[in-house]
Amino acid sequence: MQDTHEPKWGIIEASVAGATHKQNQDAKKTHQDPGYSLLAVADGHGSKAYTRSAQGAQLAVESAIQGIEYLLNQLPPLTDISHAMIEHILLTSSPVKIVEQWRKQVEENIKTQPFVEGADQHSYPFKPYGTTLLTALVTSSFIFYSQIGDGDILVVTEDGHVYEPVPGDVRLFANETTSLSSKHAEHDFRKTFKWLSEQDSGSTPALIMLATDGYRNSFTSEADFFKVATDILNLLRQQGPDYVQQHLEKWLQTATDLGSGDDITVVLFWNNRLLQTHRKTITTQGSLQVPADQEPIAPGSEAENIYMRAQEESANISSIQMQPPAPSDRLLFSNTSFHHTPKQIGSGIETLFQGDFKAHKADQRAILVVSQEPGLGDYTSITEALQFASDGSTIIAYPGEYQEQLNIERNICIKAKEPRKVFITSPVPCIKCYAPYAQIKGLSISGQSHQDIRDQPAISLGAGHTEFIDCDLTSKSQLIVGSSTQNTSSLFLQCTIHEGDKTGFLLEGLARCKVKQCTFSNNGETHIVLDAESELESYDSTFSASGNHGIFIGKNCSLLLQHCTIEKYAHTGICLRQNRDALLEDSILQEGQKIGLSIIKGHCMVQGGEIKNQQKHAVHVEQDSTLSLSNVKIQHSRSETPALIVLQQSVARLEACLPVDPNDNWHFCDTGSHVYIQNDALPAPTIEQD
The missing domain is CATH 3.60.40.10 (PPM-type phosphatase domain)
Structure with missing residues (x-):
């Protein structure tokens, strides 16, 4: 540095x-x-x-x-x-x-x-x-x-x-x-x-x-x-x-x-x-x-x-x-005379991305109930409730199928009375959110499509912070979630994102997204695509069965992956292209049809975790890229192809990675590139507490 x-x-x-x-x-x-x-x-x-x-x-x-x-x-x-x-x-x-x-x-x-x-x-x-x-x-x-x-x-x-x-x-x-x-x-x-x-x-x-x-x-x-x-x-x-x-x-x-x-x-x-x-x-x-x-x-x-x-x-x-x-x-x-700040109490300060994800508490000034059954609610549609909602309101929806498109412009919470039994089904976009803060809890959202609107997402995020908690998200259009303006901020917690015709998330224009305890499955091409200086954090999530890549990180974008599993992808588990930086911690890339981790003109650090059962290469690095692997377990049984490929002025550093043997024909490195291998890293001792 x-x-x-x-x-x-x-x-x-x-x-x-x-x-x-x-x-x-x-x-x-x-x-x-x-x-x-x-x-x-x-x-x-x-x-x-x-x-x-x-x-x-x-x-x-x-x-x-x-x-x-x-x-x-x-x-x-x-x-x-x-x-x-x-x-x-x-x-x-x-x-x-x-x-x-x-x-x-x-x-x-x-x-x-x-x-x-x-x-x-x-x-x-x-x-x-x-x-x-x-x-x-x-x-x-x-x-x-x-x-x-x-x-x-x-x-x-x-x-x-x-x-x-x-x-x-x-x-x-x-x-x-x-x-x-x-x-x-x-x-x-x-x-x-x-x-x-x-x-x-x-x-x-x-x-x-x-x-x-x-x-x-x-x-x-x-x-x-x-x-x-x-x-x-x-x-x-x-x-x-x-x-x-x-x-x-x-x-x-x-x-x-x-x-x-x-x-x-x-x-x-x-x-x-x-x-x-x-x-x-x-x-x-x-x-x-x-x-x-x-x-x-x-x-x-x-x-x-x-x-x-x-x-x-x-x-x-x-x-x-x-x-x-x-x-x-x-x-x-x-x-x-002096100025004095008292000692702070608590654990270390560990803010990750630029600016915190701060949840706005609802003012509880109004609770609006929506039900399609007469006598159960104040309104029969969520759209009608939105018209009368004020900042801080909570809309509670009873189970049913609501065929409507929601435009969220105020700081509100929309909550299912019974999680995942409130279905929002409509032509895309089903939800357009432009509020400074909005929270969606327990909804099942399914975007419908026809030829003229196939490029529209089921959920369109504007310049604000939106949280989806315990939601089921899918779409027959090319996109489930997309950012429509710059500087969007979003949190997806305990959600299922699946069966997308093409892409799960497409986030661009300085978008920031945090994914926690989510499941992505059976999306047509790629689960998440980042572009144009966007940032993604993903924790304790699973990305399974994609038609192309698991996660694609584009130009000047950043990725942090902790305790995640990416598996059963048709091409690459994680694809980095001119990315700014990426850090993978204790995550698993497995059962890919081609490559586990691919880096072109990018940078990546991998600490802990496994890369295993790839049909072609475990890791492919080229074009002035840098890679650091530490304490990573790499399983590669295909003797006809190297596990690690390093090309075109790239550098890879491996520390305590099994089963790396510097004397084995385990990796390929062309002229001008370098692979440094160290296998004597000191593990933490297993000893009794003082």
Whole structure:
């Protein structure tokens, strides 16, 4: 991955051993590349069971840098990949890669430094290396934060607002902490992804601070600790980075001596552009200067607060002689002005596509009942009920066949009294939806067709968000669901999409679609076709028996497939043509008459799952395409044809894919293309929980 805009950031870091510790068990590591910067801080556990925690912390920061860099190198340039895919890969894959890399390095460490029997030996070899870990990945386009265990990541905005970007862990109490050494450590990471806006300068931090918990524990309150971050930003602006770099270690030593007694490690990552802009303002107004012959004052201390108040009271005082805080002081300070965002509670933030699918709750201002039987309802047709419905209304339809075309223009819910016993049967389109939000529940929709309208969908989606829940959808026209305008958004949950004359879904013009727990079957050509920068998420769904492809992803489109099965297709399970990106996780492509996965001028990552029982090739890649396969089981019994074909300047990377044997005639690669095979990926150990 390359980000063409180099961020203007600076790094200052320091670490001190705790006043009550013999050894510093913290670790830190930073890395700056032209396209990104990586920060990592770790705190080895201090109890007797963690005899090698200092080594564990050092291996943790190294593994974090290496693991995230590995993922970045798998990505195409930022301009060639969707926001959705960048977020998903980092949010879901980075904890797994970091833990895998850390365990591998720990095992290497044990080989070179075997445990002493009876001393630091443990039934679970990773436990003695227990540590926490904080990371930040910063580019000019986004920032990705992750954390396991205690410690703090603070962000200070340009106007001095302080907040914690990573949610807290509600499972922890007092000094409890999660650990990189636990059995399921990859599930204990909390993480946050934030896009930076060129139009909103406030979205870019002025300062990011990573600190082990010894720093926070040196203060009596969260507010006091938060003020340290603003103090440091002010010192960066007023005295400059060299001043802070020169004195940071001494400030941390003062904090542990008078505060927690614990090891303290801090990495400061400051935005030079915002810093320089602010310093110009300070220069014109007259900045606060610390006299050269005076002992530097620790940020957040009582002395620092007295000094700041004195400067504010008298602009004419050229210098003020201050004494450092007395040994009895515990780095306290008075309530000065600052902005504070409380710690968030909950799991990691994992938004996938650009913008969330947010369900609008009906206002319940009106419930309109429709029935074809006299006396049961307010109306005898759904069309009539729509005419009288207002925003937030719910229309409940009794069982029956309704031969009508529905135009939905308001935010409403249409619900079957008995699921799938309300039949909407009419010439296509049966439903045209242009409302900002609409929800259809339990309807069976069947589009009828004649020669003049065969290209019309049974369901036409306009520029809004539409949800179909527990519906049965079919059509005798060429299309069951289609987008009629740009920027459509849709959710299909527990629906059956079947017996389409040609195509199940055709989504184009920046359409976004989420499919969950649905069944697609017996559609004439292809179950889903995406084109023109559209995006599809599919979870826990089955795509069976199609006359051509299972899923076709066109130019500049994105696909995310999780726990899905695509089977019994006449040509290709998944066909990628000039797509922007695709990620397949734990999905199955099987029983295809030709190819499981085909990529032309596209990109795809496959993690887990199976590709099996294809009549021709398991995977076909050509024309400047890239493919990454990790832990994929590939079954290919046709010895006369290779399982993997890589042609015309394409690249395929395979890691721990069975039954790949680099010495076997298993794949074909032409001149100019490359296939890289690695079979020694480290699986997660099967061990008992701590």
